Amino acid sequence: MPSPTVSRWLRPEVYPLFAAVGTAVGICAMQLVRNIYTNPEVRVTKEKRAAGVLDNFAEGERYAEHGFRKFIRNRAPEVMPSINKFFSDPN
Incomplete structure (x- = not known):
């Protein structure tokens, strides 16, 4: 028998909510990765920060x-x- 938490949150009615939140988190993660790797104003490594x-x-x-x-x-x-x-x- 599943635990009360699992039976409460893993219902078919909640799947669209999981999809919407998962999509939003994915978009935020994509933008974060894009900014870290391609934004010219963000410098993560020490060598790039030293360039000024x-x-x-x-x-x-x-x-x-x-x-x-x-x-x-x-x-x-x-x-x-x-x-x-x-x-x-x-x-």
Whole structure:
């Protein structure tokens, strides 16, 4: 017989909550890793910290203009374009 804690939290009704929280934690972890490894202003190693302030604009531009931003740049800011089109077109 499962313990009361397991029977309380591992119900099918709670799975969407676990999925939402897991997705949010995954996005936060992805952003943390991205900032640690690719942000030009974050220096983890001692050698990079000793370099001081660098004026490396190309590296900053590469960090700011990442692939996802380039992908969505010329797209309409819509979550569900077909539904928006259905309700906004005066046909």
